[in-house]
Amino acid sequence: MNPLIIVAGLILTLIFNLSSGEDKGEEQWAKIEFVSLDRLLPGQNRYALKNIEDKLAKEGKTLRFDQGRSLYPLTWKDSIPVVRGPSELLQGVANASSWLITDGHHSVFATIKAGGSSVPVRQIDDLSHLKPDEFWEVARKKGYIYLVSLEGNLVENPGQSVRELWHRGDFFHDDPLRYFMALTAVRCKIGRKIKKVNYHGEEAGLTDSDGLWVKVDGGIPFIEFIAANYLYRQKFRVGYELRGAELQKKVEEARLLLLGSDGNDQVSGLLTLPEREDYKKSQFVNKHCQFTDWEIAHAHII
Numbered sequence: 001m002n003p004l005i006i007v008a009g010l011i012l013t014l015i016f017n018l019s020s021g022e023d024k025g026e027e028q029w030a031k032i033e034f035v036s037l038d039r040l041l042p043g044q045n046r047y048a049l050k051n052i053e054d055k056l057a058k059e060g061k062t063l064r065f066d067q068g069r070s071l072y073p074l075t076w077k078d079s080i081p082v083v084r085g086p087s088e089l090l091q092g093v094a095n096a097s098s099w100l101i102t103d104g105h106h107s108v109f110a111t112i113k114a115g116g117s118s119v120p121v122r123q124i125d126d127l128s129h130l131k132p133d134e135f136w137e138v139a140r141k142k143g144y145i146y147l148v149s150l151e152g153n154l155v156e157n158p159g160q161s162v163r164e165l166w167h168r169g170d171f172f173h174d175d176p177l178r179y180f181m182a183l184t185a186v187r188c189k190i191g192r193k194i195k196k197v198n199y200h201g202e203e204a205g206l207t208d209s210d211g212l213w214v215k216v217d218g219g220i221p222f223i224e225f226i227a228a229n230y231l232y233r234q235k236f237r238v239g240y241e242l243r244g245a246e247l248q249k250k251v252e253e254a255r256l257l258l259l260g261s262d263g264n265d266q267v268s269g270l271l272t273l274p275e276r277e278d279y280k281k282s283q284f285v286n287k288h289c290q291f292t293d294w295e296i297a298h299a300h301i302i
Contacts, residue, residue: 032079034066034118035099037163040082040108041089043101043145045155045172046225047109048179050240055110062114069118071111076122080104083125083144088132091159099123101162102144112166132157143221150175152229177228180238184212184251185224186279188289197289199279205244210251211279213258214271214288227267231257252276 065073072078082099089098099121101108111119125142127135136157139145147155150173158165165171184206187198201210215223234257238250258265258272265272271288279285 032074032076032120032122034070034074035082035121036118037108037112037116038161039090039096039098040080040119040121040162041085041098041100041158041160042105042108042162042165042172043103043139043147044105044225045147045158046150046175046178047105047172048176048182048240049174050176050179051106051182052109052113055106056113059110059114063116065120066118070116070120071114072107072120074120078107079120079122080107081124082121083139084123084128085135086128086130086132089135089159090161100139100144105162108162109166109172112163117163132159146222146225148225148229149173150229150232152233175228176238176240177231177236178224179240180250180254181213181224181228184210184254185215186211186213186273186282186285188214188216188285197279197285204242204247206247206251208278208280209276210248211273211282211285212251212255213273214285216271216288219271220269223267223270227258227270230267 059071061071063069063071065071081102081104083102085098085100087096087098089100090096102124104119108119111117125144127138130138136145147157149155155171158171160168183201183204185199189196189198199208199211201207213227220226231254236254236257238247238254242250255272255276258267258270259274260266263274271284273279273282273284277284
C-alpha cells in the first residue's frame with residue numbers, strides 16, 4: 001500500500017479521536033490510579049454516617065481490588081477527584097507525595113471502615129509547587145475544601161492523612177443535617193449533551209412533592225454545608241431514623257426557616273423551593289434548571 005495513504009489514514013484517525021475526545025472531556029484523558037490512604041488528606045471534616053453505611057451495604061466489605069486493598073475498581077465513576085499537593089503537606093513525613101480529596105469522602109471512609117488501604121483517584125489539579133500555607137489558601141479559594149465545624153467555625157488545616165485523622169477520632173464529625181440537605185435536594189445536571197434531574201427523597205419515604213431545594217451543577221460549592229450551618233444556628237435538628245410523614249414535617253419546618261418570614265432565602269445563593277409541590281411539575285425547578293416542560297414532566301426517565 002502507498003505509504004502516503006497509510007500516513008493520511010493515521011492522521012484522519014487521530015483527528016477523529018481528538019474530536020471525539022472533546023465530547024468525552026476529561027474522562028477520556030485523566031489518569032486513574034490507586035493511591036494509599038496514607039497519602040490522602042481530607043478536604044472536609046464532616047460526614048454522614050448513614051451515607052457510609054449505605055455504601056458498605058451496597059459494596060459489601062470485600063476488598064476485591066488493588067490486590068485486596070480497595071473496595072472500588074480502577075474506573076472513572078468510582079475514582080476520587082484529588083489535587084496534588086506539596087511534599088511537605090503531610091507533617092512528619094519527609095518528601096511524601098500527597099493528594100487532597102475534593103469529593104467522594106464517603107467512599108474513602110467506607111474503605112477505611114472495611115479495612116482497606118487504597119482508593120482509585122483521578123487528579124484534577126496540581127498545586128504541588130506551593131508551600132503548605134499557600135496550598136491551603138489556594139485550595140479554599142478554588143472551592144476544593146470546606147473545613148468548618150458544626151458551629152460554623154474554621155477548622156485547622158489537616159497535616160495528617162485521612163486514615164490517621166479517622167482513627168484519631170476528634171477531627172471528623174457526623175452531620176445528620178448534611179444528609180438531610182442531600183436527601184431533600186432536587187439535583188439538576190446540565191451539560192452539552194445531558195440534562196437530568198435527580199431526587200432521592202423516596203429512599204426515606206418522601207414523595208416527589210417533598211423536595212426542599214434545588215442544587216444545580218456548577219453552583220455554589222458546599223452550599224448544603226452552609227445551609228446546614230444556618231439550620232443548626234436556628235436550633236433545627238433531624239435524625240437519620242425519621243421517615244415518611246414525620247420526615248415530611250421536618251422538611252416543611254426547614255422550608256419555613258430557610259425562607260424566613262419575608263419568603264426570601266436566608267442563605268445566600270440557596271435555591272429553596274418556595275412551596276410544597278411536585279418537582280417534576282415545578283416552574284421553579286424549570287426556571288433554575290433551564291429544562292423544558294416536557295423534560296420536567298419526564299424527569300424520571302431522561
